[in-house]
Amino acid sequence: MAIDLSWQVPGDAGNLLSINAWRFEGDGSGPRVHLQAGVHADEIAGMLVLHHLLPRLQRCQQQGRLKGCVTLVPQANPFGIGQFRQGKLLGRFHEASGQNFNRAFDHSLAMERPASNLAQWQKSLVQLAADADLVLDLHTDDEALPYLYIHRSFWPEQGLALAAALQVDVVIVWEDGGDGSFEETLINHAAPQLAATVELRGQADVSDALAQQDADGLWAWLCINGVVDEVAAISEWQGDAVDMGCMETVLAPRAGVLVFEKSLGDQVEEGERFARIIGRPGDPDTEVTLHAAQTGRLVTRHRERLVAQGAVVAKFTGTRLSDSYSGGVLDP
Structure with missing residues (x-):
């Protein structure tokens, strides 16, 4: 059975906000994986992808085919998911402070006692992923092709298989960050073998068909990385890799x-x-x-x-x- 890792943080009004998380433990012979979605709470596609992936992991664990450890956080941001204003979800920025939800994670991690409820949430999210070998943060753009955003140290050696499994159109390779995003903070303060941001098309691209397609891609990627005891074939990647500066x-x-x-x-x-x-x-x-x-x-x-x-x-x-x-x- 999955281990329930759900926790709570204080909300802006003093109420408690819940973050649901589950960990599937394998036999210990495979890598540790952290998958999360919804750090920007108005980016929904990844939430549905992990919703599709969760029962598949549960069956795999029950069948004794799970080799690694997989942590899922399908809806990572309890602050933004409640920011509805006149029928529209404003989930990219924290309304109380104006901060982009995917910035300043490094500052939060450096605080022994986080100075705000938002910093407390950020620190707890990073700590949950800190011991993972493979980390994916699922996002979406406005309207977009599927693409990866990946640090140069992981491209192409570790990242090419991910690009092929998800059949993304573009890989954007970055080197100099400085904004304290979730991904960058893990790279700077932990030791992942791969940490990447996956942009699952655009904000309106939310459907069971697309979510199942992406979940299948993630499953194949888990298989080829030895997380799941199953043979998976992936097609050769045909996309474009571009330096961020270009x-x-x-x-x-x-x-x-x-x-x-x-x-x-x-x-x-x-x-x-x-x-x-x-x-x-x-x-x-x-x-x-x-x-x-x-x-x-x-x-x-x-x-x-x-x-x-x-x-x-x-x-x-x-x-x-x-x-x-x-x-x-x-x-x-």
Whole structure:
């Protein structure tokens, strides 16, 4: 049977918030794995993937085929999941402090006694994963192809099998972080053999069919890493690996109605138009056209079609260092 590792942290109003977690112990001959979803609470797809994976792990354990140890945290963020405002879930930032939920984990870990309830939650989440050999943090983008975000030390040796198992379209390789994300904090303070962020498409891509497809990919990855006593075959990976500095992030030069002229995955040539923004509908003089800074594939798109000035409109792969890249993380 799975070990219930659920715990509670104080909420912003003093109420107790619960985080559900389960650990499946194998015979000890395989690696230790930590899988979590929903650190950004408005990114739902990974929650459903782990919901599909949990009974499969339970059956595997009962059949004596589980070699490693697997910890699942299907809904990791109890703060953000309750931040509904006028029918919309605002789960990326902590409403009380304005902090991005996936930032400053390193500061929380450094505190002997966390200074806030949010820091207490972050520290407990990192400590739960600290002894794992393999760690995956499941996220989604606005609208996106499936992609991995992975540190250079793990690519391609440890990461290639994961990319192939999940059949992601793009792998973004990063080196300099500094934002204290969950993944970066584990890399800096623990000793995982692999820690990566998996972007499961876009926020609206939540269905049983997609979740089962992704759960199957994760299962194959567990098998080939010796966590499960089962033979799994994975297809050769056909995607693109891109250094983070070569990614092109396009910001909205003005607010207005956003109209895309290219679809996700499309190849766009340098200088080619891919979208336009209409500042004041009815006034053609307020329309601006957006062009690709270099040749590459359209990886992400802004989900809302009324965009604010300065918002991320799209991200593209590239083959040279982006003129707009100044180091650090890909997103704000």
